Amino acid sequence: MSSTADYDENLSVSSLIFFEPGYWEFPQRKFMSNHLHSVEGDLAGEDPYGFVLADTLAKLNTSEEVMPSSYEDILPKAPPRAAKFPLKEHLPSLSTKKLDPQPDATVRKQRDSNGKEVAEYKEQSNKSDWSFREERSSRSGSFDTTFQSSITPTDYDSDDKQSSESSSFLSKETEAQKETKLLLPEYSCLKKLLQQPVVNVERLKQIAWHGSPRLYRSIIWKILLGYWPNVNSRRTEIVKRKREDYRISLSRAFSKSHKSETEQERLIWRQITLDVPRLCSDYNLFKLPALQELLKRVLFVWSVRHPACGYVQGMNDILMPLVYVLLSEVYQSRNDCSSTCFTMEMGNVTSASIHCVEQDKVLSIQAMDNLSLLLDDVEADVYWCFNSVLESIQDFYTFAQPGIQRRIQLLERLLGRVCPNLYDHFKRQGVELVQFAFRWFNCLLIRELPFPVIVRLWDSVLCEEDGFGSFYVFLCASLLHFLEKDLIKMEFQELILFLQNIPKDIWTDSSVEVLVSQAYLWREMFAGTKSGMTDRI
């Protein structure tokens, strides 16, 4: 139990490395996860701590009335966020309520009428309790631009900002004040936090873990991904340098590919042009020709700069959340929206996050006309954010994809520990995890979960140390645990079909909270203790 100190120490060390200037230019200096790569010690044989926790947790899961204090007893030294999980919405209620009792029928239904399914999902979301999600439209406009003026390196909004600020400064000011009052203390604190000369990244993570407010999401992601330095004064310069760097790479990659392209580059380009149009998203945003060209360029430049990985199908999926989040910031700052687009999630911020993404105008925009001037900068930003997502998981995409194979092994061992019944069921049915989990890791669950859920998940994942390389294993286990009640009744064929097409209408904000909280608890249990269990699960 003395490990908490170590854990904290690790976090601070990692954040130092993470935010070191110039870090992004040297992929080979990538931060290796303590949990996955360099864990020493062998407690696998005894491991009383893990078992006790697992037992207690199992008991908790079966009990409907769980008091938060019980969790505090289990994880006395966990960061404060651990105590804030939405325990009232506990697991048993989820699968029974939300899942179709005949999952096979659900799968078929989804296939038969995808459009209908989406409609149903939306309807369901509307039925949920969104009482706090009122249309508090225009006030966020000034809020956003004012905020941007203090921290954004970009100059695109300066004119608009000044005019709008001077014209209705007073009225908007009061609305901003109103908003601040309505915010939870944590979230008004978020605003202050981001305006500090040096952003306290640890504090930021503690807050953002529960879901980023849409207004700040882009900024938070850029900071957490290490693209923006946490020192505000250095931001303009660093971002400018990064964008320039990308532009140079872009012109190099394309001049080369047009003249003396290598065979590998030709194949990469061919594959990218084949895959990007069939991104097949439910959202207009990703169908826009200008955006598709952007995606192609980003993928190509990244692949050329990382020849060991090259381009692997599914990377295009990974770009989607980044493009959406980064574009929505620009869109918000450019458009005087009077709709929910600007809605700052109020009250229980996290509860509204999935719904807000789902409702976001950005996802359904028809043309990029008024954004096209800004797309160059967005493109560079997307590239660097994409780069830092893939940084820690490059071995997912190198020859034979050893990173994925290894994560699947870890997932299997973890499953054997945390869901022994399901693990045995899989064994009996001859289901191998690779048959479905391969895609889970390859596309970071983006194919499996509805897009708004992914955006919300990433809010938390980005706060985790080695979120994509390590935390995702726990997230996948948590997903299986979440579906366990249904999976346990299925046979081989049904299992595979179900796991390759998980119904998308089962997700609500609270179920996602449970998903991510469960992953967090297991991570704390097995990896955070630094007892070497991730390697020995």
Place this chain on the structure above:
Amino acid sequence: MARSDDEYDYLFKIVLIGDSGVGKSNLLSRFTRNEFNLESKSTIGVEFATKSVQTEGKTIKAQIWDTAGQERYRAITSAYYRGAVGALLVYDISKKESFIGVEKWLKELRDHADSNIVIMLVGNKSDLKHLRAVSTDEGREFAEKHSLSFIETSALDATNVEQAFTQLLTEIYRIVHKKALTSEKNSSFKPALGESVVVRDPAEDKGARKKKCCS
């Protein structure tokens, strides 16, 4: 096992292989669900589907593994060749490159699949007549040279899709049936009624079952 939801006499494992973008996933969705999607997502790793067909009075259940075409996935997809009794090797009649790639896929099968695997060469996208880059004769010649069955299909307008799968499954059935008869004569092996499953679910011991595969 695995006989609770639907009854079948034989269970055959089939793989769908071929270059990226030739229409493997759409062939499968057309066959299993009668669906076609012009913008279907790229396949990652391997995806699974099943369908039962009737042939020569028997119900045959096809367990089809649709593989990703991209080179990088070769390591993972080739693991699925093991135990497969049939393969649909798909190329795009409007893309010469995908036809040239067929050679490479045959080698893949030789390296990783059972040597008795029944292979059918499929020239897909036959609806793209004006863009045709590989003639039917070229396809047929290649198939004859390598003793493969051959068919041209269009997942888009559903031409020959059902036939392609059924023909392959029937071919496998005949081989298996013949072998079962022979082995019945030669040995005491006699499959009990309804147990003549050729390729078991992976739940079963794979190594031990290999002997039962067709020849």
